[in-house]
Amino acid sequence: MVVIGGGLAGMRAAVEAAEGGADVAIISKMHPVRSHSGAAQGGINAALGNREEDSTTAHTFDTVKGSDYLADQDAAAAMCDDAPKQIIWLEHRGCIFSRLPDGRIAQRPFGGAGTPRTCYSADVTGLVILHTLWEQLERFGVKVYEEYFCTALAVDDGVGSGVVAYNMRNGDLELVTAKATIFATGGAGRMYLKTTNGYASTADGMGIAYKAGIPLMDMEFMQFHPTTLKENGVLMTEGARGEGAHLLNALGERFMFNYAPNKGELASRDVVSRAEWTEILAGRGIDGCVLLDMRHLGREKILERLPQIRELALDATGKDAIEEPIPILPGAHYTMGGIETDKWGATRVPGVYAAGECANVSVHGANRLGGNSLLETIVFGARSATHALDYIKKIGDVKPSEKTLANERDRVGALLARTGGTRAPALRRAMNETMSANTFIFRDDAGLAKAVDDVTLVRKQFDEDAYVMDKSKTFNTDLVGAMETDFLIDASLALAAGARARTESRGAQARTDYPERDDANWLKHTLAWRQPAGPPRLDYSRAVTITEFDPQVRTY
Amino acid sequence: MAKITLDIFRFDEATDAVPHRDAVVVDVPETTTVLDALETAKAEIDGSISFRRSCRSAICGSCSMNINGITGLACKTPCNTVMDEKGVVVVDPMPNFQPMKDLVVHMDPFWDKYSRLKPYLQPADADSTHERERRVSPEDMKKLVDVANCIMCATCYALCPVVSVDPAFAGPAAIAYAYRFIEDVRDGQRKERIAQISEDYLWLCAHCYACSYCPKHVDPHDRIIDVKRASIKDRVLMNERGPRHALVVSKTIKQTGMLAETEVIQGTIGRFNVRGLLKVAPLGLRMAAKGKMPPPFVKPIPKVDEVRTIFEALEVPVS
Incomplete structure (x- = not known):
């Protein structure tokens, strides 16, 4: 195994x-x-x-x-x-x-x-x-x-x-x-x-x-975590809010209770991230952030239970969570x-x-x-x-075909043989930019269509033109980085295509053009099958398995 | 934005007989970490620059390297804290390791030090006797949590001068990891673990404090002292030179307020260990010839009671 x-x-x-x-x-x-x-x-x-x-x-x-x-x-x-x-x-x-x-x-x-x-x-x-x-x-x-x-x-x-x-x-x-x-x-x-x-x-x-x-x-x-550092995207644990930290907008309000009257800061992550982004878009943010305030937890509790994030925030922002609130915003977190x-x-x-x-x-x-x-x-x-x-x-013995190995030798060989073209970091950057701009917390058809087109183009550029600068056989992270970019492009395209096709808002997917959850049509999974060129084929043959809990209106 | 020059050690073990250096200039905010500056250099200028990195938030331990001659995590070191007035940051692979490529080194000897510890809980009683978790007080757990912050980045190992002269020395990180099990009330192998780490040259530590510089505040040096104390407290391998030396040094200072060197030598080697004493005899003779032979007996200093009070306050174990 x-x-x-x-x-x-x-x-x-x-x-x-x-x-x-x-x-x-x-x-x-x-x-x-x-x-x-x-x-x-x-x-x-x-x-x-x-x-x-x-x-x-x-x-x-x-x-x-x-x-x-x-x-x-x-x-x-x-x-x-x-x-x-x-x-x-x-x-x-x-x-x-x-x-x-x-x-x-x-x-x-x-x-x-x-x-x-x-x-x-x-x-x-x-x-x-x-x-x-x-x-x-x-x-x-x-x-x-x-x-x-x-x-x-x-x-x-x-x-x-x-x-x-x-x-x-x-x-x-x-x-x-x-x-x-x-x-x-x-x-x-x-x-x-x-x-x-x-x-x-x-x-x-x-x-x-x-x-x-x-x-x-x-x-x-894609889950956008509500509390990440603007400077470098680093995570500030939900444990901070679990221990009692507050989220504040520019007016100093604990705004979460306007969105989740019962749970406040401890609503689910999609709800909190959307609320934060709504506050920021409405002009109640500070430099594109809201604040994570732990001060009232006190020095002792912060040092005992949240020492790592205190130091991470200090290193990245120069702010000590014991003494001042930390600016945070939602960031890509979990697939x-x-x-x-x-x-x-x-x-x-x-x-x-x-x-x-x-x-x-x-x-x-x-x-x-x-x-x-x-x-x-x-x-x-x-x-x-x-x-x-x-x-x-x-099962009995298996024997992988040498053809798989030969294919990989050809593929890696071709990447290394190319003496010019577009380097993978540049291709990845292009993909990152369109994904962040068009498939973030709030989505709509026009943006998602653009993301699909942009990433499809990146896919094509990668296949035809990706260039690995390092030709060494020793610890070649330029080559590995290119192969990683290849995988990321596929995942991004599946994400954008699936998001565009799903004409509803559910959990982490919030469509401004389809703001409601649509149980009649969308209690089903999106299956994306890779195509040699262009976006995946989408199939909805797998329904959601519901046993004990019938879907209800979701509030926190 | 600032122009920062990365002066980088370059080497490929497959092709290069000797290393060379490259200077790469990147345009980044001066608060950028050394890791991000390297990442920019690799992405935008020279894709062959090689280094390990993963989390970029000081938790994976991948990016330890020498920055201006001092080992540390590149992701935790902002350029403006280390660059010189011309904006130059000098980066080299960690010392005490064999370079593989550029800033990437062979880590295997470091991992081997852990493997020798049998680094897994060996409980005193069978799991099946506990339907639920084993109970551990918050205080007992706290001791372990502090060490559990170790990310195995090897910064302390690279900084250790004893490792550089004797690669068999377990090194600070592994000793701290040994402490994690020695002090775990659930573990049933305390004495065996102390014996193992003693055999891996625990007592070679020269207490230079180099490993006190720990990016995760684990402070392996204090853990080394803790393990040595545990060794004496539990009387493990007490006939080895390490504990004998520590004890006789304490004893003579407590008795006289001075280091009684003659007694320390005898106490460390063993008063009746004729072969051992004969081995150091030539040194003794040379010292005597130069008039450097310490006196056989030391008279207690005035107010030696005050020294003894210090010992009692610190509860230093003296046999």
Whole structure:
């Protein structure tokens, strides 16, 4: 079994596979502890009920409501039901969670949640879980092919048979045989100019699966996090508001209660981001921002529970959150869309799985709740490996065709052989600009049509003219960056095309020309199938699975 | 906007016998981080400039490098805090590592130091005896949270002069990680872990404080002291020279207010370790010939009680 990506989902899958007796390896373009999962700050949801009475049903309901009823409810229930067990699993393996005075795991309130359900470790929750899982890799001796960049999926006789990976240390392309392949490559925030995501969040797994004929689902739903720094897009955790921080406009008003009379700052992220942007557009912002005010929490609480974001804000803005409010604005954060899977992480191609942010299970639907992304990585990392363990016992040997390797050698060879043209950073910039201008919080047909056209043009330019300047075989990040840009272009085009076709407003997609949610026509998923040129073919054959919770009007 | 010159170490291990330097000028706001300046240089001027980076928010630990001769995270270092009056910033790969390409180094020896720790919780009791989480007090957890902020960026390892002379030394980061398990009340291998890190040359640390410069305020140097104390408190490998040396130094100072060098040598090597003492005998003879032989006995200084009071206040363990 091979797992592509060494973040939380990938490592959780690999540990489950190793404990289940599989010969498993991780292929990752970075050392696992460098993964962007480590930047997750606020926490991970589970109905432990350590502070207030809670239930997995309540968690499922909050998740479904948060999704604006686009989540598949069986998948959301599977995640929320498994959550307490997975948190205990992590704790038993040493995860350093913050504690209540009686020694149980501490939980904090988060947006869109009915009870304090978010387990955390100060504001470095992703980092401590990342380390716990890396420790388990060490424990089980899981082989990590570190600084190998996966470039293609091999599908032979209709089943996944392995991958091609580029060894960044020496420039070799290698064919890897695997009965089961699990993609766990994270998100695609780098489609946008400003994002909380690190440089590595470049839609790799999405792009690879998409090229291999697996559809991407609901790509139009991109989460814009309400509290990011204007200077560099860096995240200020929702945990700040969970601990009681306020959002203020230029008039000093806590404006959120005008938009979410009950929950205020702790409404779901789509609601808060839209409210902020509305305030800014109405002229009640300050230099294009609103303010995140933590002062009343006091020095001690900020230093105990939010030390990382205090320092990040200080470094980027020179402002100390203990003494003054921090200017923030919404920024691209989380890719709800991704590789279409079932509730076991299995794609339409047997032997190929996806877990974590690169996958769309779908548990987040049109809007993810804070604290559910880390949970998804853990639950579906484990579940995809469980399914794959069963699958690899049933099938015989697989042999990936040498043709896949030859194709990749040709493709990479052609990129390196070109002696002039447009460099990938310039192409990426063009894509970023149109995505940020036309597919941001408020969307309309004209803007989305422009985004589709612009990115289609970038696609064409990339295919005909992309130029890699560095010809070295050693650690060629110019080449890897170009291949990442290739994947981002595909993801962007799927996003823009899906957003344009969906003529309604739901969750993170707000159409000014179609401001209402349209359950009669749109309780269905968008499946995007890659076309060799131009925008994807869209298909709506997959309806939303509704089990317990009928769609209701959504207010916070 | 300011014109900033990046003076960059260039090297490709596959093709270059020796490194060279390139000066690349970028037009960026002077508050731009060194990482963003490098990113601009790569995107706009020379695509072959190579460095590791990911999160650009000081949490992934990828971009540690030497900036004007001092190791630190490029994403946490604004250009205007390091450039000279001509706007030059000098960037080199981390020392104590083999360069691979430009600012990218071979990290494997650093990861190996962690692997040797068996860096995973080995609980004292079976998981199955706990239906829920193991209870840990907030105070006990706080000790670990402070160390958990370590992002394994290797800044401390690159700054460590002991690593530079003895690559077998575990280094500050791994010792801090060992502390994370040693102080975890859930773990059942405290003594074994202390023994392991002692064997990985814990006691070679010279307490130069170079590793106190930590971008995440983990302060590995203080953790090294904590682990040494734990070693003495739990009486692990007490016959090794490291703990013997620490104890005899403390003892002579507490007794006399002075460092009684003769006793320190005997105490460190062992009064009855004839072979060990013979090994240092030539040094002793040379010192005697130059009139540098310390006196065999040291008389306590006046008011030695005050020194003893300091020891008691600090609760320094003395056997």
